[in-house]
Amino acid sequence: MSEPSSLTGRGLGGVGEAPAPRRSRVNRRFLGLVVALAALILLNVLLTPNFLAVQTLAVNVSQVSTVAIVALGMTLVIATGGVDLSVGAVMAVSGALAPLIFGSAWGLANPGLGLLAAIVLPLLVAMCCGLFNGTLVSFLGVQPIIATLILFISGRGVAQVLTNGNLQTFSNPSFTWLGTGRILGLPVQGWIAILLTLVVALIVRKTIYGRYLLSVGGNERAAALAGTPVAKVKIATYAIASTFAGLAGLIDVAINSASDAARVGNLMELDAIAAAVVGGAALSGGRAPILGTLLGAIFIQLVGYTLIANGVPDEATFIVTAAIIVIAVYLQDSRRRT
Amino acid sequence: MTEPLLQMTGIQKAFAGIPALREASLRILPGEVHALVGQNGAGKSTLIKILTGVYRRDAGEVLWQGRPVDLRSPRDAQGVGIATIYQELTLVPQRTVTENIVLGYEPRTRWGAIDWRAADARAREVLSRFGIELDLHRALGSYPTAIQQLVAIGRAASMEAKLLIMDEPTSSLDEREVETLFGVMRALKARGTSILYVSHFLDELFAVCDGVTIMRDGRTVGETRIADTSKLDLIAGMLGRDPDEIRAAGRTQLSTDQTHAGPVFLEAKGLSSDRRLRRLDLEVRAGEIVGLAGLLGSGRTESARAIFGMDKVTGGTLRVGGRDVRLSSPRDAIDAGIAFLTEDRKVEGIIPDLSVRENLTLALLPRLSKMGIVDEARERQIVQGFIKALGIRTADMDQPIRELSGGNQQKVLLGRWLALEPKLLILDEPTRGVDVGAKLEIQSIIAKHVEQGCAVLLISSEFEELIEGAHNIVVLQEGRSVRKLNNPGVTEASLIHAIAEPPDTPHVEAAE
Numbered sequence: 001m002s003e004p005s006s007l008t009g010r011g012l013g014g015v016g017e018a019p020a021p022r023r024s025r026v027n028r029r030f031l032g033l034v035v036a037l038a039a040l041i042l043l044n045v046l047l048t049p050n051f052l053a054v055q056t057l058a059v060n061v062s063q064v065s066t067v068a069i070v071a072l073g074m075t076l077v078i079a080t081g082g083v084d085l086s087v088g089a090v091m092a093v094s095g096a097l098a099p100l101i102f103g104s105a106w107g108l109a110n111p112g113l114g115l116l117a118a119i120v121l122p123l124l125v126a127m128c129c130g131l132f133n134g135t136l137v138s139f140l141g142v143q144p145i146i147a148t149l150i151l152f153i154s155g156r157g158v159a160q161v162l163t164n165g166n167l168q169t170f171s172n173p174s175f176t177w178l179g180t181g182r183i184l185g186l187p188v189q190g191w192i193a194i195l196l197t198l199v200v201a202l203i204v205r206k207t208i209y210g211r212y213l214l215s216v217g218g219n220e221r222a223a224a225l226a227g228t229p230v231a232k233v234k235i236a237t238y239a240i241a242s243t244f245a246g247l248a249g250l251i252d253v254a255i256n257s258a259s260d261a262a263r264v265g266n267l268m269e270l271d272a273i274a275a276a277v278v279g280g281a282a283l284s285g286g287r288a289p290i291l292g293t294l295l296g297a298i299f300i301q302l303v304g305y306t307l308i309a310n311g312v313p314d315e316a317t318f319i320v321t322a323a324i325i326v327i328a329v330y331l332q333d334s335r336r337r338t
Numbered sequence: 339m340t341e342p343l344l345q346m347t348g349i350q351k352a353f354a355g356i357p358a359l360r361e362a363s364l365r366i367l368p369g370e371v372h373a374l375v376g377q378n379g380a381g382k383s384t385l386i387k388i389l390t391g392v393y394r395r396d397a398g399e400v401l402w403q404g405r406p407v408d409l410r411s412p413r414d415a416q417g418v419g420i421a422t423i424y425q426e427l428t429l430v431p432q433r434t435v436t437e438n439i440v441l442g443y444e445p446r447t448r449w450g451a452i453d454w455r456a457a458d459a460r461a462r463e464v465l466s467r468f469g470i471e472l473d474l475h476r477a478l479g480s481y482p483t484a485i486q487q488l489v490a491i492g493r494a495a496s497m498e499a500k501l502l503i504m505d506e507p508t509s510s511l512d513e514r515e516v517e518t519l520f521g522v523m524r525a526l527k528a529r530g531t532s533i534l535y536v537s538h539f540l541d542e543l544f545a546v547c548d549g550v551t552i553m554r555d556g557r558t559v560g561e562t563r564i565a566d567t568s569k570l571d572l573i574a575g576m577l578g579r580d581p582d583e584i585r586a587a588g589r590t591q592l593s594t595d596q597t598h599a600g601p602v603f604l605e606a607k608g609l610s611s612d613r614r615l616r617r618l619d620l621e622v623r624a625g626e627i628v629g630l631a632g633l634l635g636s637g638r639t640e641s642a643r644a645i646f647g648m649d650k651v652t653g654g655t656l657r658v659g660g661r662d663v664r665l666s667s668p669r670d671a672i673d674a675g676i677a678f679l680t681e682d683r684k685v686e687g688i689i690p691d692l693s694v695r696e697n698l699t700l701a702l703l704p705r706l707s708k709m710g711i712v713d714e715a716r717e718r719q720i721v722q723g724f725i726k727a728l729g730i731r732t733a734d735m736d737q738p739i740r741e742l743s744g745g746n747q748q749k750v751l752l753g754r755w756l757a758l759e760p761k762l763l764i765l766d767e768p769t770r771g772v773d774v775g776a777k778l779e780i781q782s783i784i785a786k787h788v789e790q791g792c793a794v795l796l797i798s799s800e801f802e803e804l805i806e807g808a809h810n811i812v813v814l815q816e817g818r819s820v821r822k823l824n825n826p827g828v829t830e831a832s833l834i835h836a837i838a839e840p841p842d843t844p845h846v847e848a849a850e
Contacts, residue, residue, distance in 0.1 A: 206714070208707040215700055218689035225648070225686055226701040226754065227672040286691045 029280050029331070033295045040302050048309045058187055062179070062255060064301035065189035066091075066248040068294050070268055071275035072200050073241030075293045078276050079204075079217045080234050081285025082137060082144030084241045087272055089155025090129045091249030091265025094122035096159040098250055099170045099259050115174050119250060126246025127239050129155065134235030148238075152269070159261035169258040179254030189251045193294070196244070201290040210288070213237060217285030274300055274321065278328040300324065341404050343368045343501060343532050344389075349398035351384055358384045360556040362398070364534075366501065366549075371523060371533045373543045373564070376553035377576050377634075382536055385553070386503055389534075390422050391415040403500075421494035422503040429490055431479025436461040438478045439493045464496040465489070467525065470518075484515030488522055495526060502526065503534045520546045538634040540569050541816065554578055570838040573633070583831050599809065600624035601660075603793045604645070604676075604762050608654035611644040616817035618644070618654070620795075622762060627784075627794040629808030631801075631837055637817035638797045639681060642764045645795075646678040647671040659761065672701060677755035681766040681797075683744065687751045690740035694732050695721045697739045698750050702757045724753040729779055745776025752780060762793045769803065781807065801830045813837055 044051040070087050077084045098118045101107050107114030129151055136147035181188040204210035212233045215223040224230050245265070253259045279296030280289040303324060304317045344366040351359040359381045366372045376382050387393045389400070391409035400407055402418055409415045412422075429438045436458050445456040461474050470488060478486055487507055494502050507519060523533055523546055535547055543550060544564060552560040552575040560575045574581035602623050609618040615637045622628045630638045643649040645656065647665035656663055658674045665671045671678070680686040689697055698721050699706060706713050706720075721735045728749045732742055739747055748768065755763060765784065769777040781803070788794055798804050804811055811823045813836045821836050 206712060207710045208703045208712055209710060211696060211700070211703055211712060214692060215689045215696070218691050219685075221686050222689055223700070225646075225668050225678065225680060227669040227704075228700070229669065286689070 030289070030292055030295075032331070033279070033292060033299065037295060037299055037302070040299070040306065044302070044306055044309075048306065051309075054185055058182070058185075060301055060305055061190035062187045063305075064297055065187065065193040066251050067268070067271045067275055067301065068193040068297040069189075069196055069244050069248045069251070070241075070265075071272040071279070071293045071297050072196055072290065073244035074269075074272040075276040075279065075281050075288050075290060076200070076204075076213065076237045077144070077241045078273070078281045078283060079213050079285055079288035080237050081217045081220070081283075082234070082238075083148065083273065083283070084133065084238060084245075085145060085148040085269045086129060086133060086151035086155055087241060087245035087248075088265035088268035089152050089159070090126050090242050090245040091252060091268055092156045092159035092261050093129065093162075094126045094246035094249035095253040095259045095264040096162045096168070096261045097122040097125060098175065098253055099168045099172075100162060102172055102175055103168075103170055111174070115172075118175060119178075122250060123243055123246045126249070127243045129246075130239035130242025131235060133242065134238030137238065138231035138234040156261065159264070163259065163261050165261065167258055167260045171257065176254045176257050179251050179256070189255075192247070192251070197290060197294045204288045204290055209233065209236065213288060214286055217287070219286075271297075271300070274325050277325055280328075296328075340367055342366060342401070343403060345399075345401040346385070346389065347399050347401075349385065349388060349400075350396045351388060351393060352396060358556055359388075359395075361558070362553065362556060363558045363561075364389075364551055365561060366532050366534060368500075368532055369527055369530045370548040371527055371535055371546055373535045373537065373547040373550040374553065375537075375540065375543070375550060375572060375576060380553040380576070381556040382553055383505070384556075386422070386505065386534070386536070389415065390420060390503065416497065416499075419498065419500035420503065421497055421499035421501070423487070423490050423494060423505070423507060429478055429486065429493070431486070432477055434475050435465075435472050435478050435481075435489060436474040438489055439464055439496060441493070443497065460496065464492040467492070467495070467529075482515070484518060487519065491519075491522060491526075495529075495531065499531060501532045501534060503536075505536045506538065507535075516542070539816070540572055540633065543572075544569070552576055569840065570835070573834060573838040577834060579831065579834060599626040600791060602657075603659060604795070605657040606641075606645065606654065607657075609641070609644055609651060609656060610653040610817075611640060611649040612652050613640050613643065613649045614817045615640040615644050615649070617819065618814075618817075619819045620812055622793045622795055624761065624793050625788055625791045626810070627788055627796050627808045629804040629811040630795065630797045630814060631804055631811050631833060632814035633837060634799075636814040636837075638814055639766055640817065641814065641819075642678060642766055642795065642797060645671070646676060646764060672758065672760075675761035676764065677701070677758055677760035677762070678764040679748075679751055679755055679766060679768055681770070683747055683751065688739050688747055691738055693736045694725070694730065694739050694742065694750055695735040698724060698735075698753045699757065701754050705758075720757060721753075724757065728753050728756075728783055743776075745772035745780075748772050748780065749776065749783075752783065756783075756787060760792065762795065763787065764795045764797070766797045767799065768796070769798075769800070801833055804828075805830060805833060811836075 050056060070091070074084060074087065101121055102114045102118040107118065133148050133151060136142040136150070137144050178188060183191055204213065212223070212228050215226070215228055216230050216233050220230060248268070249264055252264050275297035276293050277283070277296070278299055279292030279294070281287060281293065300321055303320055307317045307320060308314065342365045344364065346362070346364040349359050349362040350357065362381055362385050364374070364385060374382050374385070384393065388395045389409070391411045391414045394410070400409070407418060409418070430441070439461040440457045445453045445460065447453045458474050465472060470485070472481065472485065478489060491502065526533060535543070537543065547564045550562060550564050550567065550572065551558055552572060554576060559578070571581050600623050602621055604620070604622040606618050606620040610616050618637070618641050620628070620641070630641060632638050640649065644651055645665070647667045647670050651664070656665065658676070663674060665674060668678070689700070695717065699717050702720070703712060706717050718735065724730065725732065725735060730749045730753070731746050739750055742750065752768070768784070769780055772780065784794060796804065796808055805825070805828050809825050811825070811828060811833065812819050813821045813823065815837070823833065823836055
């Protein structure tokens with residue numbers, strides 16, 4: 001506890017000085033990311049052959065979209081002070097379910113309904129996974145990392161059992177449109193990612209849920225004492241994250257016209273956490289920079305693409321990604337201290 | 339007269355020029371249990387830390403067994419035979435009982451490996467001295483806190499400590515566990531070990547201590563045999579008051595003016611909780627401030643927590659607005675019209691990264707939202723109103739609350755609750771740690787709301803705040819409400835008397 005006098009001193013000083021540094025601080029972080037992205041694009045325009053081709057854009061967008069969608073949910077979970085390791089496994093589950101549904105006898109007999117069910121049912125199953133995670137975390141008090149580890153391990157197992165461990169290939173143009181279709185030249189999943197980003201950003205900013213989310217992550221005890229339904233908020237958040245992962249699983253399967261339970265969503269949890277951290281999320285909770293997350297995902301994607309397109313071996317890109325995360329965490333940390 | 343084991347005289351210590359100890363002394367005889375008492379900030383912990391080598395003294399002398407010593411580190415202190423058991427246990431809960439007892443002093447075999455058989459034997463012997471038997475190979479953390487505390491004491495004793503320092507050892511123990519602990523302390527004493535005992539629970543001192551040293555404002559103001567003193571004398575010494583005046587005040591007739599108050603809003607009868615609240619009888623009327631007075635640990639905050647649905651109520655009844663209620667969460671309490679401004683602003687109050695606006699409307703959000711969307715225009719209007727009405731000094735309402743001064747943070751939190759227009763506002767040390775200006779402002783804001791019919795339950799360690807602010811004062815001791823004083827007519831002396839006097843004297847119920 002500080003002495004009253006020093007607190008007053010700081011408070012009075014803050015009256016005149018506070019607004020300027022605060023505004024620029026929020027923006028500096030975001031601006032830094034925008035500038036870095038711009039520089040990276042410029043570098044590519046100069047270095048990488050055919051970078052401005054539509055095909056290049058399409059490739060990058062189709063690769064980054066699933067990461068971005070999962071990272072949005074991850075950012076929300078991280079904002080509660082938690083983490084969700086099960087997103088990759090949930091992708092595998094929903095990815096395995098979809099072909100089973102539209103490829104079933106019923107699905108083939110009712111193509112329209114079958115397609116709808118092949119999208120809605122996997123998403124519902126994914127949401128249930130999130131409800132399970134959230135319940136463990138908020139009612140049983142299990143550490144998020146452990147709680148979500150359960151589905152991280154078992155989820156992919158379930159997906160493999162569903163598909164007998166086989167690669168399922170299929171031909172269903174209506175479904176694969178989700179991964180290969182274009183609207184105005186941009187892949188469908190790119191539009192989905194952008195739309196979801198905007199929706200989630202609005203939810204965080206405008207809704208009571210968003211406000212509760214930040215208060216639970218910022219100081220859970222204080223939030224609970226102010227009447228915030230902490231358990232509900234957490235469960236809803238894990239449910240959203242899993243549903244988004246389920247959607248990403250569908251897109252992944254649609255892109256490949258094949259579902260491989262061992263591969264779909266593999267290591268996705270780490271990519272999503274990386275995107276969130278680079279985007280400005282703090283693992284201690286209380287912040288949900290949604291636009292930052294989208295930019296973070298794009299940034300990591302572009303760095304990888306730049307290196308590969310310029311002949312740097314695949315393995316080296318991991319090292320660079322790691323370096324980016326270290327820098328992001330460092331910036332995060334130095335910001336906390338100021 | 340025996341030579342003291344420890345004699346500290348004229349100890350001075352300042353931090354950054356601000357004196358924490360001005361003229362402190364402490365004398366402990368061999369084989370005695372010696373109590374150290376004083377209010378928060380009296381300098382008890384600083385004195386102990388100098389004794390255990392955590393801090394260096396600026397001036398003064400320390401004699402250990404008659405010889406001057408200079409203890410430069412906790413290791414030095416352990417070397418001469420001073421062991422400390424802190425309030426928070428410093429053992430390793432995941433390791434076994436044996437491992438914890440021998441930690442750092444493991445017996446070795448010829449080959450340098452740990453001799454577990456010898457270690458077990460030592461652990462068994464240490465524990466048997468206190469008549470406790472444990473499974474030595476179970477994790478320490480699987481035992482109740484009291485047992486863990488006993489193991490810590492056993493460990494200290496096994497290091498042949500001559501002086502054992504116990505800082506608030508009973509604050510997390512229940513009554514039976516406290517008895518066990520006292521038994522162990524008496525056994526240690528019988529073996530010639532001295533104990534320095536720090537506790538806020540004054541009644542305990544009379545059960546187990548031989549001598550007592552009283553500190554106030556960095557000075558030692560008294561040292562006496564426990565048999566020659568009384569709880570009232572101790573409290574008078576801690577607060578720097580004249581005990582005779584306090585005794586006389588106890589006999590003053592108290593006025594029973596009740597004209598200001600409206601209907602009863604909150605009524606607790608025999609309320610108890612799972613957290614040291616044993617029997618609370620309380621009535622708060624609309625338009626009335628009821629003060630809760632008592633020493634630290636007397637159950638003031640626990641009363642508030644039980645009423646606000648934070649702790650599990652284990653007995654008694656609670657009526658709010660004339661109806662029996664069970665409030666099992668803060669949300670229930672808020673819905674019943676109760677608000678609670680907590681004591682610990684940082685831990686239980688502010689959301690540091692959120693703005694003044696977001697902090698102020700946190701509890702109000704359900705009423706500010708339609709279909710889950712926060713009506714930000716209305717929100718800004720309300721917040722602007724409170725910033726003006728409460729005189730909150732902030733650059734603008736979107737400034738993060740952590741950048742505000744303590745007094746202004748407190749006003750924002752007060753605004754958080756006032757925005758709900760509560761029928762009962764519970765205030766736990768509302769003006770602690772805020773500067774004088776903000777303090778007066780906060781008090782006048784509260785007074786204004788009381789005039790408008792709000793009921794207030796005020797917890798404060800400042801007698802002045804209670805006496806000047808409260809219409810009635812309910813006095814708590816050891817988790818029980820023991821008397822009720824009515825204003826006007828309460829004086830500082832009569833309040834201290836009520837706090838200090840044992841509850842079983844004739845005029846307990848006189849005021850009721």
